[in-house]
Amino acid sequence: MTSYKNLHRFILITAICTFLLIIAGGLVTSTQSGLSVPDWPNTYGHFMFAFPLDQMAGGILYEHSHRMIASFVGFLTVIMAIWLWKREDSRWVRFLGVAALGAVVAQGVLGGLTVLFLLPTAISVSHATLAQTFFSIIVSLALITSRWWHTEQPLLRPSTKGISLIQLSLMTTIVVYIQLVFGALMRHTQSGLAVPDFPLAYGQLFPSLAPNAVAQYNQQLIHSDLRLVADDPITSTQILIHMLHRLWAVVVSGMVIWTSVRLLKLSSMSKRISRFAYLLLATIIVQLTLCAMTVLSLKAVDITTAHVATGAFLLASCVLVSLHAIKLYGFKKRKAVVSFSAQEVTV
Ligand code: HEM
Numbered sequence: 001m002t003s004y005k006n007l008h009r010f011i012l013i014t015a016i017c018t019f020l021l022i023i024a025g026g027l028v029t030s031t032q033s034g035l036s037v038p039d040w041p042n043t044y045g046h047f048m049f050a051f052p053l054d055q056m057a058g059g060i061l062y063e064h065s066h067r068m069i070a071s072f073v074g075f076l077t078v079i080m081a082i083w084l085w086k087r088e089d090s091r092w093v094r095f096l097g098v099a100a101l102g103a104v105v106a107q108g109v110l111g112g113l114t115v116l117f118l119l120p121t122a123i124s125v126s127h128a129t130l131a132q133t134f135f136s137i138i139v140s141l142a143l144i145t146s147r148w149w150h151t152e153q154p155l156l157r158p159s160t161k162g163i164s165l166i167q168l169s170l171m172t173t174i175v176v177y178i179q180l181v182f183g184a185l186m187r188h189t190q191s192g193l194a195v196p197d198f199p200l201a202y203g204q205l206f207p208s209l210a211p212n213a214v215a216q217y218n219q220q221l222i223h224s225d226l227r228l229v230a231d232d233p234i235t236s237t238q239i240l241i242h243m244l245h246r247l248w249a250v251v252v253s254g255m256v257i258w259t260s261v262r263l264l265k266l267s268s269m270s271k272r273i274s275r276f277a278y279l280l281l282a283t284i285i286v287q288l289t290l291c292a293m294t295v296l297s298l299k300a301v302d303i304t305t306a307h308v309a310t311g312a313f314l315l316a317s318c319v320l321v322s323l324h325a326i327k328l329y330g331f332k333k334r335k336a337v338v339s340f341s342a343q344e345v346t347v
Pocket residue numbers: 021022023024025026027028029030032033034035040066067070071073074104107108109110111112114115119124127128131132134184187188308
C-alpha cells in the first residue's frame with residue numbers, strides 16, 4: 001500500500017509540474033517568444049540540455065525554459081506510466097497512464113513542429129489544446145490513485161427527474177473544453193484585441209461585420225493608438241472568433257454556476273462536495289475578472305497568462321467533479337440507497 005501511496009504522491013507532483021508547464025507555455029505565447037529559438041530539437045545548434053545558461057535571455061529564456069520544463073514533465077510521465085503499469089490492478093487505469101505518455105510525446109512533437117513551420121495556427125492551436133487534455137489526464141490519474149477513490153463510498157440514489165449530476169458535470173466539462181479551444185483559436189489568429197472594449201463590443205452587444213463597419217473599426221483602432229497604419233487591418237473573421245469566445249463564456253458561466261448549485265444541494269453529505277462547489281464558483285469569478293482585464297489591459301503578459309492558467313484550472317476542476325459524480329452515483333444502475341443521519345437521500 002505504501003508504494004501505491006507514493007505513486008499517488010508522484011502523480012500529484014506531476015500534475016503540479018504540468019500546471020507550471022502550462023504557465024510557462026502561456027508565457028511563451030504571451031511574450032511572442034515562440035520563434036526565439038528557431039531550431040528543434042536542438043537549441044541554436046546545441047544539444048538542448050547543454051545550451052549555455054548565460055545565453056538564456058529575452059525570448060530565448062521563455063522558449064528554452066519551456067522546452068526544459070516540458071522535458072522534465074515528459075520524464076516524470078515516463079516514470080508514471082511504467083509505475084502505473086507495474087503497480088495498478090485496473091487495466092483501464094494502466095492504459096490511461098499509457099495515453100498520458102502518448103499525449104506528452106505528441107505534445108513535444110507538436111511543439112517542435114510549430115517552431116519548424118513558423119507557428120501555423122492549426123499546429124499552435126492543437127499544441128495549446130493537447131496541453132489542456134494532457135493536464136486533465138494527469139489530474140484524473142491523481143484522483144483515481146487517491147485513497148478517497150479506493151475507499152468504498154456510499155452510493156447515492158440519482159434523481160428520477162431531470163438531468164443527473166454525472167450528465168451535468170460531463171456537459172459542463174465539454175462546454176469548458178470547447179471554450180479553451182475557442183480561446184486558443186483567438187490567441188493564435190491574433191484576435192485577442194479584435195474587439196478592444198468590454199463588456200460592449202465597439203459600443204454594441206454584437207458588432208456589425210459589414211465591410212464598411214469593419215473599415216470604421218480599423219480607423220477607430222488607429223485613432224486610439226491600438227493599431228498602426230502599417231499593421232494588418234482587423235478582419236471580420238477575427239471579430240467573429242473573438243465574439244464566439246465572449247458569447248460562449250456566457251454558456252460556460254451558466255453551466256459552471258448550475259453545476260455548483262447542484263453540488264451545494266449535496267453539501268450536507270460531504271465537505272468534499274461543498275468544497276468543489278465553492279471552488280468552481282470562485283474559479284469562474286476569477287476567470288471572468290481576468291478576461292475583462294485581459295482585454296482592458298491590452299493583453300498584459302501576466303494577466304493574459306493567468307487567464308490561460310485559470311482556464312486549465314477550471315477544466316481540471318470540472319473533470320474532477322465529473323469523476324466524483326461517477327464515483328458517487330456509479331455508472332451502472334445499482335440498488336443504491338444511502339442513509340445519512342437515518343435519512344434517505346435522493347438528489
Ligand atoms: C509536455 C509538453 C508540453 C506542454 C504541456 C506544453 C504546453 C504549452 C502551452 C500551454 C503553451 C501555450 C499555448 C497558448 O497559450 O496558446 C505552449 C506554447 C508553446 N510551446 Fe509548448 N508544451 C509542451 C512541449 C513543448 C515542446 C517540447 C516545445 C518545443 C519546441 C514547445 C514549444 C512551444 C512553442 C513554440 C509555444 C508557443 C506557440 C505559439 O506562440 O504559437 N512546447 N506550450
